[in-house]
Each structure stands twice: as structure tokens, then as C-alpha cells.
Amino acid sequence: MSGTDPGGQPTKRTLRRDFLAVRSRFTQDDVEKAASVLAGRALELPELAAARTVAAYVSVGGEPGTRALLDALHARGTRVLLPVLLADNDLDWGVYDGAGALARVQHQGKIELLEPSGERLGPDAVLTADAVLLPGLAVDERGMRLGRGGGSYDRVLARLERAAADPALVVLLYDSEVVAHVPVEAHDRAVHAVVTPSGARRFR
Numbered sequence: 001m002s003g004t005d006p007g008g009q010p011t012k013r014t015l016r017r018d019f020l021a022v023r024s025r026f027t028q029d030d031v032e033k034a035a036s037v038l039a040g041r042a043l044e045l046p047e048l049a050a051a052r053t054v055a056a057y058v059s060v061g062g063e064p065g066t067r068a069l070l071d072a073l074h075a076r077g078t079r080v081l082l083p084v085l086l087a088d089n090d091l092d093w094g095v096y097d098g099a100g101a102l103a104r105v106q107h108q109g110k111i112e113l114l115e116p117s118g119e120r121l122g123p124d125a126v127l128t129a130d131a132v133l134l135p136g137l138a139v140d141e142r143g144m145r146l147g148r149g150g151g152s153y154d155r156v157l158a159r160l161e162r163a164a165a166d167p168a169l170v171v172l173l174y175d176s177e178v179v180a181h182v183p184v185e186a187h188d189r190a191v192h193a194v195v196t197p198s199g200a201r202r203f204r
Contacts, residue, residue: 012183015146019137019177023062035065037197038172042069045193045200047168051130053079055093055156055167058102058114063135064172064196070096081125082116089152093125094118124163126156131168134191138177143190143203145171146182157189168192 010018042048054073059066073080080096085107094116096102103117126132134153138146147153160167169191175198193202 012146016137016149026062031062031065034197035068038064038195039068039072041200042195043072045195047131047170047193051078053129054131055081055126055129056133057083057135060111060113064174074098081129084115084120085113089150090123090155091152092123093121127163127165129167131170134169134171136171136173138179138182139171139173139191139194140179140182144182144184144188145191154187170195
């Protein structure tokens with residue numbers, strides 16, 4: 001199977017494999033140092049600073065760390081929603097009440113996730129968010145995001161669009177993951193900003 005599309009560009013599958021391979025070489029110390037810087041950069045972003053409710057996620061493995069950011073948002077009184085993965089790959093949501101209120105959940109055939117252990121608010125809870133943090137592997141100069149391929153956040157974005165909700169869409173990445181081009185499909189939506197350890201960039 002070729003790793004490029006008919007135009008000679010790398011496919012999403014190939015790019016995912018390559019970006020994940022780079023992340024797999026990061027040490028825990030690398031991830032934690034970047035997470036601390038990322039939290040500071042993200043908190044300076046007006047879209048997050050002004051948000052009353054932020055839909056976020058708990059980073060795992062070599063993902064750009066979100067834990068410091070979650071705690072900082074929670075401490076300043078921001079309502080933080082965290083996802084709960086459903087059997088059909090859609091996302092339910094719960095409120096983040098601190099690290100002690102997270103449960104380790106092993107989903108069949110997937111990596112272990114940390115999810116909120118409290119009340120489930122339903123998939124439409126994301127519609128209350130002023131800003132949504134999206135996980136990703138890369139973003140390009142147009143703001144097009146390369147996700148992990150599970151489709152969960154495509155559903156979130158479609159739900160927001162159907163409801164005419166317009167929260168700020170923000171992705172946290174490492175500096176090397178802001179690239180010239182990622183492949184797009186008809187359902188893909190651009191994000192509004194990317195935050196990396198070296199700073200933030202807006203696309204609208």
C-alpha cells in the first residue's frame with residue numbers, strides 16, 4: 001500500500017504513523033517540561049482566558065500535556081468539561097473536579113484513558129463550551145488539523161456545527177507538528193488557534 005495520495009502527498013495514515021513515531025521517542029521529562037510551558041502559553045490565549053466553560057481532554061502518553069493546564073483553569077474558576085468515550089466512539093462529558101476525580105478506564109482495543117468519575121452530562125454538553133481543546137497530531141498553515149483517526153472529535157465538530165455553536169477551537173501541539181500541509185477530507189474543519197511551547201498562532 002502506497003504511503004502517498006495520487007498527487008504524491010503523504011496520506012493521513014502515513015503522517016499519523018510518522019508523527020506518533022516522533023512522539024514515542026520523547027521521555028517523560030520532555031513531555032512534562034513541554035506541558036508546563038504549554039499551560040502558560042495556553043492561559044495567555046484570550047479565547048481561553050475569557051472562557052467560562054472549556055471542553056478539554058486529559059493527555060496520555062507522549063501527547064502534549066494538558067494536566068497543568070486543566071489544573072490552572074480549574075483553579076481560576078473555569079468550568080472544565082472532560083470527555084468520556086462511548087462504545088460507538090462518540091463522547092459524553094463530565095466536569096473536571098481535580099486530579100483526584102479522574103478514573104483510569106481501559107476501553108476494549110484502545111489505550112487506557114483518564115476520564116471524569118462524576119456525573120455524565122450527555123454528548124450535547126459540549127455545546128455549552130466557549131472554547132474546545134482538540135487533540136491532534138499536526139496542524140497546517142490553514143489551521144487544518146490531523147487527528148488520530150478515531151472519529152470522536154469529528155462527531156464533536158459536527159454536533160457543534162449542527163447547533164450553530166461557535167466556540168474557539170484550539171489544538172495543543174509540539175513545535176515540529178505545525179506543518180505546511182495536511183491532507184483534508186470534506187468533513188474536516190479548521191481550528192481557530194494552535195498553541196505550542198514557542199507560542200500561539202491564530203487562523204481567524
